[in-house]
Amino acid sequence: MTERPVVTDSNLPPQDPGSQGAPGPAAPLPHEQDVQWASFAHLGGILGFLPSLIIWLVFKDRGAFTNTEAKEALNFQITAVFAYVAIFIVNAILTAVTFGIWGFIGWILPLALWVAVIVFSVLGFMQAKDGNHYRYPFAIRLIK
Numbered sequence: 001m002t003e004r005p006v007v008t009d010s011n012l013p014p015q016d017p018g019s020q021g022a023p024g025p026a027a028p029l030p031h032e033q034d035v036q037w038a039s040f041a042h043l044g045g046i047l048g049f050l051p052s053l054i055i056w057l058v059f060k061d062r063g064a065f066t067n068t069e070a071k072e073a074l075n076f077q078i079t080a081v082f083a084y085v086a087i088f089i090v091n092a093i094l095t096a097v098t099f100g101i102w103g104f105i106g107w108i109l110p111l112a113l114w115v116a117v118i119v120f121s122v123l124g125f126m127q128a129k130d131g132n133h134y135r136y137p138f139a140i141r142l143i144k
Contacts, residue, residue: 025061026061026062027062028062028063029059029062029063029066033063034059034062034063034064034065034066035065035128035129035131036129037055037059037063037066037070038063038065038066038068038069038070038128039069039124039125039128039129040055040125041055041056041066041069041070041073041074041128042069042072042073042121042122042124042125042127042128042134043121043122043124043125044073044121045073045076045077045080045117045120045121045124046117046118046121046122048077049074049077049078049080049081052070052073052074052077053074053077055070056070056071056073056074056143065128065131065133068133069124069128069133069134071143071144072124072133072134072135072136072139073121073124073136074143075136075139075140075141075142075143076117076120076121076124076136076138076139077117078139078140078142078143079136079138079139079140080113080117082140083113084110084113087109087110087113088110090109091103091106091109091110094106120136120137124136
């Protein structure tokens, strides 16, 4: 009966640590794709802050235009979330104080904010798809 050789780390040939299938840095985006993803970051605002966040996290190091525009869109969407929470709190207080009378007209504020978010997101998309920077008229710039 023949013995099988025992393989240990000391028996293995040395390997280059970079050759073990670790991915390298992603390639920079071509200009067309940079503009495309930047415009999608603005348009994704219609669905909420997640599309802008995902686009920014994935492409921030690959395209300068996408980095700038996705941050701007994300800051606007975060501001909109803060505004929705503030409107909810104000509506809850006013509904309680007016014994429910405010509840009949309290839907106007969130509806107005929703329309503003859609309009400004589409405006941002239209500007970004042409390669122009877009700055929202109101946004708390938390991400610099």
